[in-house]
Amino acid sequence: MNRPVKWRRILAELANGVTLDKFQAERIGDHSLATTISRIQREGVIVSRRLHEVTGYASCPAWVSQYWLDPIEREKALRILGTDGGRCD
Numbered sequence: 001m002n003r004p005v006k007w008r009r010i011l012a013e014l015a016n017g018v019t020l021d022k023f024q025a026e027r028i029g030d031h032s033l034a035t036t037i038s039r040i041q042r043e044g045v046i047v048s049r050r051l052h053e054v055t056g057y058a059s060c061p062a063w064v065s066q067y068w069l070d071p072i073e074r075e076k077a078l079r080i081l082g083t084d085g086g087r088c089d
Contacts (some may be wrong), residue, residue, distance in 0.1 A: 006030055007039040008081060014040075014047065015077035019068040023054065037067055045069065045076050 056062030
């Protein structure tokens with residue numbers, strides 16, 4: 001079975017309207033989301049971001065980047081992914 005390349009898997013999530021921060025991405029196998037976002041942007045997709053607060057160590061607040069795609073960028077992402085859903089050969 002072919003597995004999705006990490007950047008394409010994350011791009012597919014974003015193209016489907018999912019917003020991700022590094023903790024959410026960790027649950028789907030991405031241990032370095034900022035690097036993956038950089039890779040996606042090299043493909044010509046502009047990834048929107050903002051800082052948002054999460055509960056961190058010892059219940060103290062922490063700020064992390066949250067990423068998403070605006071509608072036009074989602075269309076670009078879907079064209080890049082084509083019909084393969086982000087799978088590699």
